Amino acid sequence: MTATKNILITGGAGFIGSHVVRLFVNKYPDYHIINLDKLTYAGNLANLKDIEDKPNYTFVKADICDYDKMLELIREYEVGGIIHLAAESHVDRSIKDPFTFARTNVMGTLSLLEAARQNWNGDYEGKRFYHISTDEVYGTLEFDGTFFTETTSYDPHSPYSASKAGSDHFVRAYHDTYGLPTIVTNCSNNYGPYQFPEKLIPLFINNIRKEKPLPVYGKGENVRDWLYVVDHARAIDLIFHEGKLADTYNIGGFNEWKNIDLIKVIIKTVDKLLGNPEGTSEKLITYVTDRAGHDLRYAIDSTKLKNELGWEPSLQFEEGIEKTVQWYLDNQEWMDQITSGDYEKYYEMMYKER
Ligand code: NAD
Ligand code: DAU
Numbered sequence: 001m002t003a004t005k006n007i008l009i010t011g012g013a014g015f016i017g018s019h020v021v022r023l024f025v026n027k028y029p030d031y032h033i034i035n036l037d038k039l040t041y042a043g044n045l046a047n048l049k050d051i052e053d054k055p056n057y058t059f060v061k062a063d064i065c066d067y068d069k070m071l072e073l074i075r076e077y078e079v080g081g082i083i084h085l086a087a088e089s090h091v092d093r094s095i096k097d098p099f100t101f102a103r104t105n106v107m108g109t110l111s112l113l114e115a116a117r118q119n120w121n122g123d124y125e126g127k128r129f130y131h132i133s134t135d136e137v138y139g140t141l142e143f144d145g146t147f148f149t150e151t152t153s154y155d156p157h158s159p160y161s162a163s164k165a166g167s168d169h170f171v172r173a174y175h176d177t178y179g180l181p182t183i184v185t186n187c188s189n190n191y192g193p194y195q196f197p198e199k200l201i202p203l204f205i206n207n208i209r210k211e212k213p214l215p216v217y218g219k220g221e222n223v224r225d226w227l228y229v230v231d232h233a234r235a236i237d238l239i240f241h242e243g244k245l246a247d248t249y250n251i252g253g254f255n256e257w258k259n260i261d262l263i264k265v266i267i268k269t270v271d272k273l274l275g276n277p278e279g280t281s282e283k284l285i286t287y288v289t290d291r292a293g294h295d296l297r298y299a300i301d302s303t304k305l306k307n308e309l310g311w312e313p314s315l316q317f318e319e320g321i322e323k324t325v326q327w328y329l330d331n332q333e334w335m336d337q338i339t340s341g342d343y344e345k346y347y348e349m350m351y352k353e354r
Helices: 015-027 045-051 067-076 091-096 098-120 159-178 200-209 229-242 259-274 280-284 303-309 317-330 332-339 342-353
Strands: 006-010 032-037 057-061 081-084 128-134 182-187 189-191 214-217 223-228 248-251 256-258 285-288
Touching (some): 006 015, 067 098, 081 229, 098 159, 128 229, 159 182, 182 229, 189 317, 200 280, 214 259, 223 229, 223 259, 223 317, 229 248, 248 303, 259 280, 259 317, 317 332
Parallel strands (some): 006 032, 032 057, 128 182, 189 223
Antiparallel strands (some): 223 256
8 A cells, every 4th residue: 555654643632542542553663653632531632641742643632523633734744644543432422421422433434534535635646544433333142153244234323333333324425425435444342541430441440459349240241342552553563554545454352251240350460469468359349230231242344454464462361460460550540630629520420320
């Protein structure tokens, strides 16, 4: 692929986006990486401290829904490649505030697609619009050993997954209607450093450290398929450069965990690293009202990505989870900065409602 080397990464101050920005800035010194982020509650420039002064990196604070701004930025930086991660990403928030999810995830993606189309104006040589999506668009699975594949029909159940499904459809429609050079990938649950502590793994690590309750939704029997975030970033790099245009790839590590079993691994690992006797924090487990519309099981089949592009996860889960717990324990200042103030109030309110 001969994409121009000016790459716009949206949502680069968030969890996955910051890992993608870091990887591209360090690995491709001859690229110019433009990180566009609105800096919502989930965006944090502290996630990128180590690369912020690199000469091939620029940060722009903007909202993807601002179509005129998207037009201007793509023109100004002569953007040839777009890796689109900006989104509202938390299912529980989408249940409380679906409009924000439709606005950012659907209208924001459309605004970016149209701005790319207008700027590229049919000259698609070397161009690429890569949209990062989720396995949640496929709906839910039973405990029957089946997997989501690239041809599984969409069946979203939450306002979050419905909005991501809408954005995926727009991306594919822009290829089919206007020939825009698009790619979509659907990934399973990510974990690792810099994840906002409203999501299960960082929330529970932080609550154990503070000896606060661990709110397990329902019976804790739902299953998620976990992938270390750096492996997702590696897959994005590979697919951006070598993936087939107009195609879809599923990304996942064949690593399913029932929530309650995963929670016990987190407890064991945190207790071990804090020097507590094994099992100390199990008393914090608190079963609470289930999430509305809670999908039972996700499981991604990423065989196509392995067979066509040779991607495989690099980390075993046991190693990844220990590294992750250690990172959160070593970076308490990062966590405390996020969880103070408004977020603390939001969390207490959400917790009381369950
Ligand atoms: P995140 O919530 O940590 O980060 C989202 C980023 O987008 C933040 O920096 C935020 O400031 C920015 N943003 C939000 N609205 C914006 C707007 N209107 N304009 C510009 N920037 C805006 O999310 P994440 O977990 O890093 O997820 C990134 C992407 O990957 C999302 O598209 C998500 O759907 C997808 N995804 C996430 C997972 C996962 O497990 N976290 C798995 C598969 C796919
Ligand atoms: O599958 C990919 C998706 O994974 C991404 O598209 C989303 O952006 C990302 O947020 C994630 O969605 P989940 O809803 O699966 O992640 P979350 O960490 O919120 O929850 C994981 C599981 O843990 C889920 O079954 C709900 C449960 N849970 C979550 C929280 C926050 C609890 O039991 N208690 C909790 O407090």
